[in-house]
Amino acid sequence: MKTFPMFLQMAGRRVVIVGGGEQAAQKARLILKTEARIDVLAPSLEEELADLAAAGRVHHDAGPISAAHFADTSLVFVATGCAGADGALHALAKAAGTTVNVVDRPDLCDAITPSIVDRDPVVVAIGTEGTAPVLARQIKTRMEQALEPRLGDLAALAGRLRSSAAQRLGPRARRDLWRWVFNDAPRAVHAGGAEREAAQLIKDAIRTGDFGAKAGGSVALVGAGPGAADLITLRAVQRLQEADVIFYDRLVDPEVLELARRDAERVYVGKAPGCHAWPQERITAMLVATARQGKRVVRLKSGDPGVFGRAAEELEALKGADIPVEIVPGVTSASGAAAAAGEVLTERGKVDTLVLTTGHSEIRPEAPEWFDRLVPGTRVALYMAVRAAGDVSRLLASAPQADRIEICVVANAQTEHQQVVTCTPRALPTCLERHGITDTAIIFVTLPKTAAVAPLKQIA
Ligand code: SAH
Numbered sequence: 001m002k003t004f005p006m007f008l009q010m011a012g013r014r015v016v017i018v019g020g021g022e023q024a025a026q027k028a029r030l031i032l033k034t035e036a037r038i039d040v041l042a043p044s045l046e047e048e049l050a051d052l053a054a055a056g057r058v059h060h061d062a063g064p065i066s067a068a069h070f071a072d073t074s075l076v077f078v079a080t081g082c083a084g085a086d087g088a089l090h091a092l093a094k095a096a097g098t099t100v101n102v103v104d105r106p107d108l109c110d111a112i113t114p115s116i117v118d119r120d121p122v123v124v125a126i127g128t129e130g131t132a133p134v135l136a137r138q139i140k141t142r143m144e145q146a147l148e149p150r151l152g153d154l155a156a157l158a159g160r161l162r163s164s165a166a167q168r169l170g171p172r173a174r175r176d177l178w179r180w181v182f183n184d185a186p187r188a189v190h191a192g193g194a195e196r197e198a199a200q201l202i203k204d205a206i207r208t209g210d211f212g213a214k215a216g217g218s219v220a221l222v223g224a225g226p227g228a229a230d231l232i233t234l235r236a237v238q239r240l241q242e243a244d245v246i247f248y249d250r251l252v253d254p255e256v257l258e259l260a261r262r263d264a265e266r267v268y269v270g271k272a273p274g275c276h277a278w279p280q281e282r283i284t285a286m287l288v289a290t291a292r293q294g295k296r297v298v299r300l301k302s303g304d305p306g307v308f309g310r311a312a313e314e315l316e317a318l319k320g321a322d323i324p325v326e327i328v329p330g331v332t333s334a335s336g337a338a339a340a341a342g343e344v345l346t347e348r349g350k351v352d353t354l355v356l357t358t359g360h361s362e363i364r365p366e367a368p369e370w371f372d373r374l375v376p377g378t379r380v381a382l383y384m385a386v387r388a389a390g391d392v393s394r395l396l397a398s399a400p401q402a403d404r405i406e407i408c409v410v411a412n413a414q415t416e417h418q419q420v421v422t423c424t425p426r427a428l429p430t431c432l433e434r435h436g437i438t439d440t441a442i443i444f445v446t447l448p449k450t451a452a453v454a455p456l457k458q459i460a
Contacts, residue, residue, distance in 0.1 A: 002129050003112060008074060010034035016070060016098075017058075018089050019079035020045040023103045027077040028058055033118065036074065041065050065089065070096035075111070079103040106130055117143040119152035121159070145237045145259070148191040154182075157190075157199055165206050173209060177202075180211035188242050188296065192218075192326065217291035219318050220298050221305040223330015224248075227414035229255035231336065236328050240264075243298040245290050247283065251302035251440060253415070260298075280310055284317045291323045304332040308358055308383050332356070334381035337410035337442040341420045345379065350448045353378040359385020359392060359443065371395055374405075377449040385443045386411075389429050392443065396425035401447060407431075411441035 013036045017024050020042030028049060031038050038058040040049060045060060053060040061069070070076055076093040078086050078100065090108045093100045102108035114125035115136040124143050126136045158181060165174050181187065181202055190198035205211050220239040225231035240246065240260040248257065250270030257266060267286075269278040283299075290297050301309040305327055318325040334356055338345045345354050357370045359382040370380050385392060396405050402425055409432065411419040419441075423431040428443075 003127060005114070005125055005127065007123070007125075010036040010074065013037070013074040014039060014072060015075045015077070016041060016073045016093075017077045017079065018042065018065065018093075019077075019081060019103075020049055021079065021081050022046060023079040023081065024077070025049050027079060027103070027113075028052060030113065030116075031075075031077075032057060033120070039069070041069055042080075065092070067092050067096050070098050073098045076100045077103065078108075115140045117147060119147050119149070119155070122147070122152050122155045145234055146241070148238045149234070150191055150193070150195070151187075153195065154187060154190045154198065157195075157202070158182075161202055161206065164203075168206055169209060177205060177211055180205070184211075191238060191242065216324070217294045218296055218324040218326070219287050219291050219314075220296075220326045220328055221309075221311050221314060222298050222300050222328040223304040223306075223309075223332075224252045224256045224300050224302055225331040225414070226303050226333040226336025227251075227253055227412065227418075229253050229259070231331050231414055232256055232259070233328065233330065236330065239298050239326075239328055240300070242296050244295040246298045246300055247287065248300040249302055252300055256300070280313060284314050287314055288317055288321045288323060291318070292321070301330075302333070303336070304330045307332045307334075307356060333383065333413060333442055334444075337381070337413040337444070340413040340418050341408055341410050341444075343408070343444075345381075351377055351379045351446060352449075355380040356383070357381070358383045359388040367395055371399075374399070374445065374447050376401075376447050378447055380445040382443040382445065386432060386437060386439060386441050389432050389443065392445070393425055393428040396428075396445065399425075402426075404447060406444075406446040406448070408444040408446070409437060409441050410444070411435070411437040411439075413442065 015031050015036045016039045017027050017031070018041045020040065024040065024042065025046060025048045028038060028040065039061060040053065040058050041061050043062050045053060049058065052058045070093045073096070076098050078089045078093065080086055080089065086102050086105060087108070090100055090102050099110045100108065101111050101113065106112065112127065112130070114127040117124040117126070117140055124147070126139050126143070128136045158178065165177055169177060186198045186201045189201060222236045222239050223233070224236065237259050243260060243264050245265045245267065246257065246260055247267045247269050260266070269283050287297055287299055299305070299314060301311070303309070305311045306329065311327070315325060334345065346352055355370055355373055355378060357380060374380060382392065396402060399405065405425050406422065407425055407428055408420065408422045411417070419435055419437060421431055421435050421437070
């Protein structure tokens with residue numbers, strides 16, 4: 001190791017930042033997380049630093065810099081943006097015997113700042129000694145996923161309960177206690193947002209010396225996003241890592257399942273279009289039965305669980321069975337598809353109404369309801385509509401505004417098989433055929449606002 005990681009004491013200490021530009025602001029942002037006093041030495045400050053100075057969060061000194069400025073400092077950052085000045089200031093700070101970091105000059109650094117994962121008071125510092133910053137960022141992303149946002153609060157709570165545990169329990173029992181706290185029910189309950197319950201569990205355990213309490217069974221209806229594994233939310237990853245059993249759908253990316261604990265049971269309940277491998281009632285019954293065994297269950301659905309995911313039936317059954325249930329939202333495929341096409345879903349002046357609907361309908365009326373809603377300024381995102389494309393095409397081609405309707409189809413959005421095609425309403429079926437789009441796609445139907453939209457009549 002050419003460098004050695006240490007955590008510097010910051011409370012009540014002084015940090016000096018020399019420079020008033022963006023790089024200096026970056027360092028200030030970092031040090032503002034600590035309890036150090038920050039002095040910024042620079043003739044003038046960029047906006048953010050100026051605001052911080054005005055708010056009294058950093059102290060600004062615009063005068064000439066002397067060695068005295070660096071006396072009694074824990075750390076000095078030099079970031080003037082001028083190589084000559086940086087060198088001279090480094091010499092001045094070194095003469096005062098302090099620890100110096102000169103931005104972008106590793107040869108002039110006593111200390112380098114690591115990548116940080118901040119769950120204060122839990123802090124992870126990652127360094128590669130400058131060999132592989134990209135790797136450091138990848139590790140950081142992994143850690144961000146693995147450590148739930150509330151973990152710091154749980155650690156702080158543990159800190160507050162340490163002396164009470166020390167009074168009642170011997171060293172060995174204490175170790176078992178904290179292992180249980182961070183591995184088991186308290187952490188799971190706390191991560192789910194029930195902080196008071198988690199605190200009560202720990203206090204009861206300290207009082208009784210019994211750390212056997214398990215979190216009861218629960219179900220999380222989790223959105224996996226539209227395709228790419230990195231479009232899943234951090235909360236969804238957390239639930240996957242806590243899960244004992246995962247019931248997942250056909251469109252869920254296998255890489256997403258990789259995010260789960262290795263020993264979690266994975267159950268495929270996928271329904272290929274048309275053939276129902278697992279009837280919905282069976283899935284619902286399994287969720288209830290598995291949670292009743294005390295297991296933590298994830299029901300993983302593509303996109304957002306609340307959009308055409310049959311989540312309502314599952315929710316109702318779980319609530320009816322008194323099983324704690326949580327919805328973890330995901331990026332729905334309409335969002336994923338629009339982004340894949342480089343488009344936005346709504347657009348001021350052109351599209352101000354967005355309709356999410358399904359192209360297949362169990363009771364097929366003459367014209368589906370969405371057709372009536374297709375007034376100027378509306379975009380309809382049709383889910384599960386590829387097989388109804390012929391009907392959609394005929395309907396739209398016969399509309400009075402047919403020549404103003406724009407069609408964009410995004411198939412397998414956010415996956416390696418993604419396709420984006422645009423066409424006229426009449427050409428939709430042939431277009432899908434030509435591109436071999438037979439299944440997973442969103443069909444966007446847009447009727448833009450007319451150029452001259454009549455203003456709202458003033459009410460007399
Ligand atoms: N809950 C999901 C929708 C499930 S219904 C969500 O919020 O996205 C299944 C339909 O979603 C498919 O028929 C298709 O219309 C759409 N879909 C799912 N993944 C998609 C993707 N990657 N690209 C385009 N459409 C997708």
